[in-house]
Each structure stands twice: as structure tokens, then as C-alpha cells.
Amino acid sequence: NAGVMQNPRHLVRRRGQEARLRCSPMKGHSHVYWYRQLPEEGLKFMVYLQKENIIDESGMPKERFSAEFPKEGPSILRIQQVVRGDSAAYFCASSRNRVEYFGPGTRLTVT
Amino acid sequence: AQSVAQPEDQVNVAEGNPLTVKCTYSVSGNPYLFWYVQYPNRGLQFLLKYITGDNLVKGSYGFEAEFNKSQTSFHLKKPSALVSDSALYFCAANDYNTNAGKSTFGDGTTLTVKP
Numbered sequence: 001n002a003g004v005m006q007n008p009r010h011l012v013r014r015r016g017q018e019a020r021l022r023c024s025p026m027k028g029h030s031h032v033y034w035y036r037q038l039p040e041e042g043l044k045f046m047v048y049l050q051k052e053n054i055i056d057e058s059g060m061p062k063e064r065f066s067a068e069f070p071k072e073g074p075s076i077l078r079i080q081q082v083v084r085g086d087s088a089a090y091f092c093a094s095s096r097n098r099v100e101y102f103g104p105g106t107r108l109t110v111t
Numbered sequence: 112a113q114s115v116a117q118p119e120d121q122v123n124v125a126e127g128n129p130l131t132v133k134c135t136y137s138v139s140g141n142p143y144l145f146w147y148v149q150y151p152n153r154g155l156q157f158l159l160k161y162i163t164g165d166n167l168v169k170g171s172y173g174f175e176a177e178f179n180k181s182q183t184s185f186h187l188k189k190p191s192a193l194v195s196d197s198a199l200y201f202c203a204a205n206d207y208n209t210n211a212g213k214s215t216f217g218d219g220t221t222l223t224v225k226p
Contacts, residue, residue: 004154033213042201042218043155056213091154098143098162098205100214102155 004103005074006092012109013082021077021106025094031055032075033100034067037089049075082110113138115204117217124192125225132187132220134202144185145203145214146176155201161185172196192224 005024013019025032030051035043045059049069060067064082069075079086087110093100114137124130136142143162147155159170166178176187185202202217 006154035216043203043216045213045215048213058213093155099145099157099160101157102147104154107152 004092004094004101006103006106008106009104010107010109012111014111015083016081019079019082019086019108021079021090021092021108022074023077023092023103024074025092026096026101029094029096029101031095032069033093033095034075034077035091035093037091037105039088043091046077079108082108084110086110113204113206113215115202115215115217117200117202117220119220120218121221121223123223123225126194127191130187130189130192130196130222130224132200132202132222134185134187134217135183136185136202136204137183138204138206140206142185143205144176144178145205146170146174146185146187147201147203149199149201149219158187158200192222194224194226197222197224 004026007022032049034046036046037043047060047067048056052071064080066078089105089107091105092103116135118133122132145160146158148158149155158174159168159176161168161178169175174189176185178185199219199221201219203214205214
């Protein structure tokens with residue numbers, strides 16, 4: 001029973017490029033959460049999605065960030081025109097029975 | 112708004128000694144409380160949760176946590192620490208009745224167990 005899958009594990013982008021982060025939830029889970037962990041900080045909620053629906057995006061920056069969870073395929077977190085301040089670890093989680101199970105994260109480095 | 116505080120950035124204990132990692136929370140409704148552990152360059156691993164029932168919750172790897180409603184605390188404990196317990200620990204809280212599953216995390220506590 002595979003856990004939450006995220007890819008890529010490491011992503012390097014130059015300022016101004018786009019970053020696409022993918023998350024496949026655990027089998028049977030239909031809720032996906034994205035969190036960001038800045039260096040030396042805890043996790044901050046970004047967005048909560050169900051299939052084809054954004055339930056809560058109160059933690060998403062207003063510009064450049066978007067997320068989707070299509071009917072088929074993984075959830076995508078998209079960051080347009082990345083800046084150095086976007087460098088962080090981005091974690092995806094899926095939930096069942098009120099417990100969130102986290103993926104290994106994608107470490108984004110903006111150069 | 113809900114919040115979680117982990118008042119200690121670092122906790123150092125000797126192997127074999129008991130350990131406590133502190134957490135206090137603020138949740139408007141009934142709290143769902145969690146502890147996660149993170150090893151370097153890894154994701155978070157679920158340790159234990161409190162939703163309802165007994166105030167003392169037992170979890171993975173010999174860890175337990177005590178829910179104290181009057182003190183709004185959920186401290187993580189282990190009777191005898193191992194060097195391999197050294198990691199970053201996060202407390203999280205949620206009010207599923209109103210918050211649609213969005214967890215709030217503390218800033219983390221680095222536990223170092225010395226041999």
C-alpha cells in the first residue's frame with residue numbers, strides 16, 4: 001500500500017521560471033492538503049482540495065500560486081515566476097479518519 | 112483562529128531518561144490534536160492523535176501524550192529516550208467541526224538524545 005507520493009523530490013528553478021509540484025494521495029484518499037515549510041520554520045497550510053474542487057485556499061499567496069486536483073491524475077501545485085523567497089520544502093498530505101499522511105516533500109530551490 | 116505553541120526550540124536528554132516535549136493549543140471547538148516526527152530531509156511521520164476518549168494517548172515507538180483540557184496542553188512523553196528518537200517534533204491541532212480539516216502546526220521542537 002503505497003504512501004503519499006510526491007515528485008520531484010528536488011527541484012531547482014531560476015528566478016522567473018515556473019515550478020510544478022505533483023502529489024498522488026494514498027489509495028482511497030480523496031482529500032489533499034498542501035503545506036509549505038520554510039527553513040527553520042514549521043509547516044504552514046496552503047490549500048485543501050478534493051477531486052475537482054478547492055475547499056480552502058486561505059493559505060495560498062494571492063499571486064503566482066495555484067493548485068488543482070483533477071478527476072484523473074495527481075494534484076498539482078504550480079508556482080509561476082518563482083522568486084528566491086519561494087525556496088522551501090513543499091509537503092502534500094492526504095487524510096483518512098482525521099489523520100493526515102504526509103509525502104516526502106519537494107524541496108524547491110530558486111537560484 | 113486556532114494556534115499551536117511549542118515553547119521549547121530544543122530539548123536535550125540523556126539516553127534512558129524520560130523525555131517531555133511540550134505543546135499548548137488554542138482551538139475554538141473540540142480539538143483534534145496530533146504529534147508528528149520529522150527526520151532530516153524527510154516528510155512528517157504520524158506518531159499519535161487525540162480526538163476523544165482517554166486523556167492519555169499511546170502512539171508509535173513508545174511515545175504517548177497527555178491531553179489536558181484545563182491547561183490546553185498536549186505534551187509528548189516517553190519513559191526512556193533512545194538516541195534514535197533524535198529528530199524534529201511537531202504538534203498540530205484542528206477543529207474539524209469548523210475548520211474543514213486544516214491543521215495548524217507548531218514551529219517544532221528539536222529533540223536531541225545523547226548517549
